[in-house]
Amino acid sequence: MNAQVQVAEERTPSPIQAISAMLDSQAFAPKIAASLDGTGISAERFKRAALAALSRPEAQYLVEKCNRASIYTALMNAAAAGLELHPALGQAYLVPRGGQAVLQVGYKGYIALASRAGLAVEADVIYAGDRFRVVKGTNPDISVEPEFDPAKRGEWVAVYVITHYASGAKTLTFMTRAEVEKVRNRYSDAYKRGGKGAEVWNENPEEMAKKTCIRRASKLWPISVPGGDDEGGDTVDHAPQHQGMRDVTPAPRAGGAAALDALGESL
Incomplete structure (x- = not known):
């Protein structure tokens, strides 16, 4: 037997x-x-x-x-x-x-899809010591004067994504830290469980912020992801x-x- x-x-x-x-x-x-x-x-x-x-x-x-x-x-x-x-x-x-x-x-996947669709995407975070100006309306834009001294830079306070279209148009997606963390707290099962699941947010907060903002920006892009997890999850x-x-x-x-x-x- x-x-x-x-x-x-x-x-x-x-x-x-x-x-x-x-x-x-x-x-x-x-x-x-x-x-x-x-x-x-x-x-x-x-x-x-x-x-x-x-x-x-x-x-x-x-x-x-x-x-x-x-x-x-x-x-x-x-x-x-x-x-x-x-x-x-x-x-x-x-x-x-x-x-x-x-x-x-992942956010690199969204950037790859955007590139195939003829879009150029740039994303970055803003720190407390940076000087920045956001322009909304029909020609949105953002200008940032970064603080390069680590002692004066402070923590990150916001994140943005600029999407450039082949037509010359562009869109700006801007999120404050509070908005990013609200998405994290609502959608990230891994973060809510803590332990290793929270490490990716705690150890790489700026990268996770860019990922979250890129996901939000992608809702306006001419791309489709069949069956994709909608927002806020992590890797x-x-x-x-x-x-x-x-x-x-x-x-x-x-x-x-x-x-x-x-x-x-x-x-």
Whole structure:
């Protein structure tokens, strides 16, 4: 009996192996290749980046606990947006939300999408010691005289994003620190849980502020992110407090190709 159990366990694919097989299946591989056409990203490169991201220790909870179908959908959404999931690129991530895996676009991903759309984007933070002037209206603009002395610079107080369009028009998105922190407190599950989830905000506040402001600015851009997490989330999402959650995705069975095809057709 023990030998039979051991053989059965050896034949049961790991979650990563199952995801890899799905990406190679006829239900998904052609759709991924079609979505990536024209982006300069091959299907094989996309797959390698996705598996590298999902194999990281911080992705273990998502891979093991999130609904498997939601993982496949999020991967398809990343391909449709032409974004790679490799952690080193910082373009996009899969994060758990209530037992579902969702695509979350990083601020570098938004900038990449803007560039493809013919936009030029600049983002920066303003410190208490800086002198700045904001102009609203039909020709918005901002001018900043930075304080370069670290002793006089003080803490960051605001963040802005200027978007330049091919037509010569531009938009200005400006957020105070209080506005950024309000978004963080409302939308960031990782920050609210504390621990490692809050470290990304506490250790890199300026970068997280730029990310938040870029996300808000992107609402005016001519881009689309299918299934993307709307606002405020971050790129670190550990879930030690979600131990009661379980993955309800049925385990793959022999002869289940029809079910996989049906899932592929629905995406």
